[in-house]
Amino acid sequence: MQIIEALLLLSFLAVLFRLFYGPSPWDRLLSYNAASNRLIGLLALLAVMAGKEFYLDMIIVYAAVSFLGVLVIARFMERGELHR
Amino acid sequence: MIGMILIGIGVGFVLIGTVGILRFRDLYSRLQASGVSDNAGVGLILLGLIVYDGLGPVDLTLGLLLALLVITNPLVTHAIAKSAFVNRHTGREE
Numbered sequence: 317m318q319i320i321e322a323l324l325l326l327s328f329l330a331v332l333f334r335l336f337y338g339p340s341p342w343d344r345l346l347s348y349n350a351a352s353n354r355l356i357g358l359l360a361l362l363a364v365m366a367g368k369e370f371y372l373d374m375i376i377v378y379a380a381v382s383f384l385g386v387l388v389i390a391r392f393m394e395r396g397e398l399h400r
Numbered sequence: 401m402i403g404m405i406l407i408g409i410g411v412g413f414v415l416i417g418t419v420g421i422l423r424f425r426d427l428y429s430r431l432q433a434s435g436v437s438d439n440a441g442v443g444l445i446l447l448g449l450i451v452y453d454g455l456g457p458v459d460l461t462l463g464l465l466l467a468l469l470v471i472t473n474p475l476v477t478h479a480i481a482k483s484a485f486v487n488r489h490t491g492r493e494e
């Protein structure tokens with residue numbers, strides 16, 4: 317079971333590499349969304365495996381806030397004001 | 401046991417998506433790798449957790465999280481792709 321959590325954490329760190337060295341701003345946004353997805357999966361796995369199910373409420377709030385943040389940044393970059 | 405198999409398949413999808421994000425050379429290819437495999441991977445992990453945990457009130461919370469992710473993940477992918485396409489980003493000009 318712990319090897320699955322280790323693989324998810326490794327995947328999360330590997331996606332953060334694209335977040336730091338992405339060529340364009342959209343690459344960074346895409347990899348932030350991917351890292352957020354991996355973090356949601358990892359936290360849900362940890363919450364159910366450790367028996368602390370009240371963590372799932374915080375994961376739902378994190379998923380909603382992350383979705384709103386990425387959507388707002390994408391729509392803001394559509395106007396060309398953050399475009400380099 | 402079935403839950404463990406589903407979680408394993410989901411982690412496999414997530415790892416394939418990670419390789420796609422790191423190795424593809426185009427923004428839209430990376431978007432496709434991320435948008436397809438993340439949705440399938442995290443969805444399968446949550447489905448496997450629902451099966452693994454047994455019947456209980458936790459299943460409703462996990463189902464709500466699964467529905468939220470399945471609805472919002474394609475929206476985010478489409479918003480990023482539209483934002484890059486409107487700004488005439490070809491992905492190969494670096």
